[in-house]
Structures are given as C-alpha cells and as structure tokens.
Amino acid sequence: MTDVIVPPVAGTGAHPPVVHVTEAHHGHEEHGPSGLLKWFTSTDHKVIGLSYMITSIVIFYIAGLLALGMRIQLASPSSSFVSFAQFNALFTMHGSLMLYLFAGPFAFGGLANYIVPLQVGAPDMAFPRLNALSYWLYLGGSITMLMGFFVAGGSANFGWVAYAPLSNVTNSPGAGADAWLMALALTGFSAIFTGVNLVATIFYLRAPGMTMFRMPIFTWNMLVTGILILIAFPVLTAAVVMLVCDRHFGTHIYTVVGCTTTATAGHPAVPAPNACGSPVLWQNLFWFFGHPEVYILALPYFGIATTVFPVFSRKPVFGYKGMVFATMAIAALSTGVWAHHMFTTGVVLLPFFSLLSLLIAVPTGIKFFNWIGTMWRGQLRFTTPMLFCIGFLFAFLMGGVTGVMLASPPIDFFTHDTYFVVAHFHQVLFGTAVFAGFAGLYFWYPKMFGRMLDDRLGKWHFWLMFIGFWVTFMPQYVVGLRGMPRRVASYPSYLGWESWNIASTIGSFIIAISFGVLLWNLWISWRRPVPAGNNPWDAHTLEWFTTSPPPHHNYTHLPPIRSERPTWDYNHPEHPVLAHGPGANESSNGHGRTNGTVAAEVPSA
C-alpha cells in the first residue's frame, strides 16, 4: 500500500490552502481488516497504540491492587494479612508491573505509537510490522510475568531490581523467578524495537516543512526516549541473559566462588582474576539500564505536559529550544549517574556520580520554568488535562527536590533503602506516569475515540487522586527519616511508626476510589457519547487537524507547516508566535512571521 500526494487545492477565505492526500490504490480490503481480526493482524499504529494502552492500563489496575495489599499489611506493625513470603512477592510484582509493564509501554508503546506519526504528518510508523511484533512481545512478556503467580513457589520475590546473589538459583529457586527474567527478555526486545521505530519514523517520515525544530516537544521527547531505549535496554537484556546463565548453565558471573577481597573505604582492591564473580557487576549493569529507564519513563510524560500547558494557556510553549536542549541534557546526564543507586556499596566513585546526579536538577529546572513561562500571562482553562498537569508540577517539584538530597552520598547513606526513597520515587513516578499520563489520556481521548470524557467526573478523579497522593506519600518521608527500611513486611511497634503508616494506607484507598471514578467516566463516555469533533480543545499540533478518530493513514488533508503549531496557524493565522526579547532565533522555525506570510502561500498548479 503506497501513498501519493496530489497537487494542492487553492485556499479559500482566510485559511491557508490545504493539500489533499490520497492513496494510490487499494487492495481488496479497502481499509485493512475489521472486527476481531483487526486486533490480531492490523499493523496500523493507531490499533497497536490502543492495544498497548488498554493492556498497560489493565496491568496498572492489577499493580494498584497489589499496592493496596501492601498498604493493608503495613497499617499495623505485625499484621498477618499476608505472610512474609507473600509480601515479598507483592512488592516485587507491584514494582515490576508498574515499571516494566505499565509506565514505559503506556508511554512509548501506547501514546507515542498513536500520536507521533500523527504529529509529524506520517501515514504510519516506519516499520509497521515490527511495531505489531513489539506489541505481541509485550503482551507475551506481560503474560509471562503474571504467570509467575501461578507456578509452584509463586512469583518472583526478590524486588524489581533482582540483586544478585539474592536472585541466583540458590536463593531464589523456582519457576517464578525464571518467568520474571523471561518476561524482561521479551519486553526488553519489545521496547528496543519500538525505540528503533520511533527514531526511524521521526528521522524519515516527517511531512514537508516539518523541520526538526518545528516538531512538537512531545515528538522531540519521544525521539530522545527512543535513543535512551536503544542505550539502556540492551544492557538489561544482556544482564538478564547472564543471570539466566548463572541460574541454569553453571556460570559464575555474579556469584562469588569462595574468595574474598578487602576494600578500604572508597578504594576497593581489584579481586583476584578468575576466582570471583561479582555481585556488584549485576548492580552496575542493572543500574546502567535502571537509571535511564526511569528517564525513559519520565520524558514522554514531560512531553505530555509540554503539550497540554500551551493548549490550555492559549500560548505557545515557552522556550521551545530550551526545552529541546534540556531534554537532551536530561537524557545525556541520566546515562552517567547509574551508581547513585549504589552509593552505600562502598565501591563506587562517589564524587563523579554525585556531581552528575546533582547536575540533572539544572535541565529539569529549565523545563519547570518553561512550563511556568508557558502559563505566564496566558488565559488558563482548568480542564481535566490541565489540572492533572498542574498536579504533576507540584508532585514532581517535591520529588525532584528530594532527589537532589538523595544525590548527596552522606545523605544517601541514611536514606537509602528507607521509606524516604520510596516516597521520593513515588512522587516523581506518580507525578509523571500517573498525573501527566492521565492528562494525556484525557487530552487525546477525544482524538482517539471521537468522543469526550466527562470533565466534571474528570475533576473528581483529579482531586481525589491528588489528595490521596499527598496523604499516602508524605508520611512515608517521615517514617523513612525515622529509620523505617523499605521492603519490610512488619516493623517494631514501639517506634511510633504506626500512625504514619495508617495515614499512608488511608491515602492509598483514596487513590483507589479515584480509579473507580475513572472507570465510571470511561464507561459513561462509551454509553452516552458526546461527540468531540476534530479539535475540541483548540489545540495546536498537527494531529488536531485531522478527524477524530483519524482515518486510515491518518490524513486526507494537510495544512502548510510553518511553525511547531500547524493547526493553530491554520485556525488562528492572525496570532503567530512572537519573538520576545533580544536574541530570539527566528530563521529555522518560522517565528516572528507576520500575518501575510501564512495566508499568502500560493499553491502550485
């Protein structure tokens, strides 16, 4: 199936001319398969994106239930709601499901798959069948990981980080651990293929006029995420393969075979060659993946926020180029900081990792100020997506500040592996993957389904979740500083931690109620649809130009692309982007053009 673009039609009225896009020829199936067969064989990025989003949200709810189980257990000091073994499985699977199977796939497999080709004006992703394969590998990996619950010995129970030697065959026998590792292999390849697809699509399939510095920031973030995926996931896959070899093929890569070395503080001796494996090697490999992984999880959601703020402030994104370079800086720095998860091992170079970790605060701060600058002097509409993005700002602000604290090794020495860290990463992950993620869901739902989600219910969803979020995680900072370690199924009753834990549990149930509100909202939007139209939000980027949902191969008409807001330029040609202040660069991204340029584009014959 090929696409051909016919010469443009002359513009009418105040709008610039659009170009009719048509298809050269159709096969006997006019627009691809339909019905049940569609979900199994379609290579359309929109179908695949929806499959990813539905699967990942189901897993999100399962992981949420696991979290509720943990919070019930921790509401009293020596609860017997679950056994120690069951609790270890709960936190392992909660973390694994959330990080490997929800937050990442929802972002780069779901939303990015759906939105990126639309935003660059492409008919589909660069490698549609590889895209479909990514989904099936992801689904297979998810089933494999969940299968762990049903094998003898139960699921994996060594934490989502699976530190060696706890994860070797002596300490974690059982098929559940193998299922977990195999799931990581499958989803790892799924992510790598998606990364390849994203980078190729963005490099090769942009519409004419869509230069790199006119792409929406969401697309820029997905490009950087794609590169990060290609850097990080192969390392994880290699580390997992080596662990499988240790477990099943008798190698000693991570295990120590009866040898000991002496490390003085900060200057470890080199172990005798060929005598020792190295448990620390697992940590190094895992966190070289693990830290970029959390930025792979964060950057798409930053992109969602950068998409939503301009639309509901009715202004362009502030500091576009700053945003692009800040994203690149965050990604670059994130690959150099992996051992800040290993400060307490005593065998890492503290100043190197501490300095780079502290430096990540700088580009993140730039993004924060740019988001605020986008809202500044705007006309803010507090729709549900906007509320979720503002909530994201608050959550990530505090999560980021505590992250800066953790970047300092002496502070990390007494907060590492305590609930302080748990609270920190939940603030940043919940802030991005959940708040900004739901902002994206509410924002793009009309485009994907042609109907609106109820805004009033959305606001109930937001406020319940926002309040529940703070009630859940603020007490965890307190008990963390008082010495409560993480991954414990019980705690001493005489230390005064119980009331904080009860508060945290209450908060988690408030969050759970908010998820019920979301389900209700999804249900009634299906039963009593409110039609959305092409552009219910008066949004800026290219995907809002086409119908909701978009047709097969996305575009039957394309407007001229002269800035990063083609749809806005088409709808509001009298309000282009202004340059403000000295030194603004106008040439490569069409800023500062006056009214005449856009409307006066002369169609060729």
Next chain:
Amino acid sequence: MKIEGLFLIGVGLFFGAIGLIYWFIGYEDGGGMMLLGSCLLGLLPGTFYYYWHRRFLGYRYFFWGSMPAVGVRPEDRPDATIAEGAGVINTFPGSSIWPLCLGVGAFLLVMTFIFGTWFVPPAIGLIVIALVGVTAESRRGGNV
C-alpha cells in the same frame, strides 16, 4: 539530515568524553565499556547521516565519485510545501499475520525456561514460518 547527524554525533561525543573520564578515574570496567558502547551508538549512525547530508549537497569525499547535488529533503526545509512530498513515501502493509506468529513463537520459546524443552519445536517452527512469511510478504508488497 544535518540536524539528525549532529544530534547523534553529539550523543557520541558526550559518551566519549564521559567514558574517558570514567575509564581513568572509576574503579570498574563495566561502566566504561557501556559508555564506550553508547559512544559508538551515537557516532556510527551520526557520522553516516552527516556524511550523506554533505553528499546530497554535492560535496565530493576523496575517491568516492561525485553525485549531482539533490539538495535538502522537503522535511528539512522550512519553506517546503506539502506538494513537494508527492510520491511514494513507504510501504505500509495494513495488516499482516506474521508479527503475531513471530510473537507467539517467541513467547513459546520463553516458556521452555519455565515448563520444559518440549516447547522448543513448536516455538522454532512458528518463528521460522513467520520469518519466511514476512520475507515473502515484503517481496510481494503486502496487503492494504
């Protein structure tokens, strides 16, 4: 292609710099190797893109023959019109059974680690069939 090339070369240079620093002052070699790998991940495609960007503009490189300058792609020119993108973009098969076949094959292959080696024959079979099918489908142009 220029911006993409510079972007990836920048990635390569960054990891080269960080990798060099870490190699000499760090305590272990694993991180240094991973940073080296990331450096290559940026430099290899980046130099490829940049090289072809220059050749598209008509530059000769040593003993490679000259080619007429074809200029910059429409999607890299700020003043390009949509009509300039006329022509075949890519092949987009609307549907294909082979990704599902390959995915199920990979899933079954992974099941061998959990349930035993008797999953291997069907897994390998499905994978081989899928690879053959994908190749054949690519040759004949796929469905809509």
Next chain:
Amino acid sequence: MGAVGLAAVVLSGCQVPSFGAFSGSTTQGQDAFKLWQGFFIAGAVIFAIVFFLIMWAVLRYRRKSEAIPAQFQYHTVFEVFYTVVPVVIVLVLFGFTFFAENAVDAVSSTGDPVTVNVTAFQWGWEFQYPKYDVKILGIETQNPEMVVPAHDTVHIFLRSVDVIHGFYVPEFNFSRYAMPGVTNQFDLNVTHTGTFRGQCTQFCGLYHSIMLFRVKAVTSSQFKSWVQQEQRTPNTSGSIAKAKREILQGKAS
C-alpha cells in the same frame, strides 16, 4: 573540612531544626546531619520559590475572556538566568557534599581503634572482636548487641557470607552494604553512651524485616569489663553455619 566546619558553626549557633532526621550519635553522623540541614534549607527555599511561581500563574492568569493572549515564546535573559543560577547552586551543594563525604568515609590510620568484624548472613548478625577473641551472634528478633566504647574510634570490617545485606543504624545516620566477596571498612566514633537500634536495610530474602541488631556504646572502663566478662563465659552462640541450619530447620518444621 573547613567548609563543613564553617557550616557546622553557623548551623549549630542558630538552633536549626532537625527537619525529621536524627542529629547523629557519631561524629560521622553529625557531619551527615549538618549536610542534611543545609540541603533541606536549600531545597525548601527552592520549593517555596517555584511553588509560589506556580500558584501565582495559576491564580493570576485564570481565563478572563476569550481574547487570545500575546504569543510570546522567548525571553533570553530569563532563560540564561534560570540556567546559570541553578548550575551555581548545584556546584555549591556539590562542594559541601564533597567535603562531608570525605569526612564520613575517612578511615583513620593512626591510633588503636577497636576493631569489630561484622558478618551479615540470612538472617542475623555476627560481631567478632579479633583482638579480644569475643564473638556475639544472634538471628532475627534475638537482636544481637554490638558493644563498643564511646568517644573512641571503632573500626568495622563488614562482610556477608550469602546475599547482600545492609548494616544500618538510623541514629548514626549511616548505612553500608555487606556484600559477599567485598569487605567494606568504615569508622564509627560514637559521641555518647546509649543503645542504638539497627536493622538490615538491603532486602535479603524471607526474614529481612526482622533482621535486627543493636549497638551499645559504653564508657571505656565498662567496655573493658564487658570484654573480660565475655572472655570468661563460654561461647554458646555457635557459628554462622549452625545458625543457618537452625533457621532452615525451624522454618521447615
């Protein structure tokens, strides 16, 4: 060191609150605590500024009409400002960090410290004093107690015989991994007598939650008499291998 000292003088003179952390019962822990206070204040200030900016934008720029606002996108002066200033802040924080971490990690090479070999295992602790041939061992909620002299340098060699554990004493503001194949070393200079609770902080399997221990700091004379008493009484705690066997049997039964 001077910078930490300066910060310490400033902070101790002003009765800065502890912001939830322990003030540290070792000299190393107190260095870490001062750093915590500084970071907390810096973080709180930054949080307050950004919080205020967000609230101002959200409240002041609510939609008042359908008019489309000025479509500005750049302000180079501001952008440079909020790039450069955070870099400076970060470098200052790193400077304080660097001095503090050197102080906390420093292992004294002079003097005659009390050496303890701490061995972690699933799921208990062994404290062995090589110079005095004394050994304390306890599993899980037996809460074994490591007795050390206060106001003296205690040198710990920390290792594990199975998986990675974490030696964590909250009131010392300190933790360090016990890893197989690597022996970590660090100094503790406890500043006052008392009993301090400790716990394993790196997830190590089934009974990680109850892998407790205590550190008891006593005066030098009390320490000497404790050593003599321990040397006189026969060792009934057994070996690590025996403890692990008992755990396995106990769990199996």
